[in-house]
Amino acid sequence: MEIRPVAVFRSPLTSKFGVPRQSGLCPALQGRVVFEPPYRKAEAVRGIEDFSHLWLLWGFSANGTERQSLTVRPPRLGGNRRVGVFASRSPFRPNGLALSSVRLCRVEPHPTLGPVLHVSGADLMDGTPIYDVKPYLPYADSHPNALGGFTDTRQWQPLRVEMAEPLAARFTTDELQALRQCLSQDPRPHYHDDATRVYGMPFAGRDIRFTVANGCCTVVDVETVDIKH
8 A cells, every 4th residue: 555645734843853753742833734646626625624632644754764673672761671662652663653633723715825734732843744634533533541551650740841932932922832851851862861961953944952951951052053944
């Protein structure tokens, strides 16, 4: 079976580094589902505005040709303990496919792009191919008593985020809220623990430079970069 993208995702996150590790962790993070030409028709999404959430089926397009393994090291386990690839949400999978639940904010009719879906809480980087869009159904998709495996026993402690006012002033209110949520999730590889190291990640046309020490992420610089689609 051959599958082709039906849409592409647009996000302020233009690199894998900094993308939330799960959907829903950064609810302020906004993105857009832009359909490919064959699907840029209103009838393709007729009735979708009646749903609050959607499932996005997409591909890990930035993984390259890295060698696959049957075991992986989840960040929640500190990057030291291995579990089976099918017992994890690792992006390095046999078919490179992912599934994310996002909130549908609105449907925007566009004169050339057709209906554009504005969503929040996605864990997709800019340019990610989307292979299908389906409505989230609470009566079938919600399982309040489900077990979460190792995630039930390993609590995640978000980082505090500190940013000087002159740096924060370079962002809109919505951008700043989304950036803070992304940084609070600690985008570093979890085998990194160097308080002096300065990390960088692209966000909304800026290069964000930050350090992490003692449970606090400190933004030390913000540089404007040229982002082209």
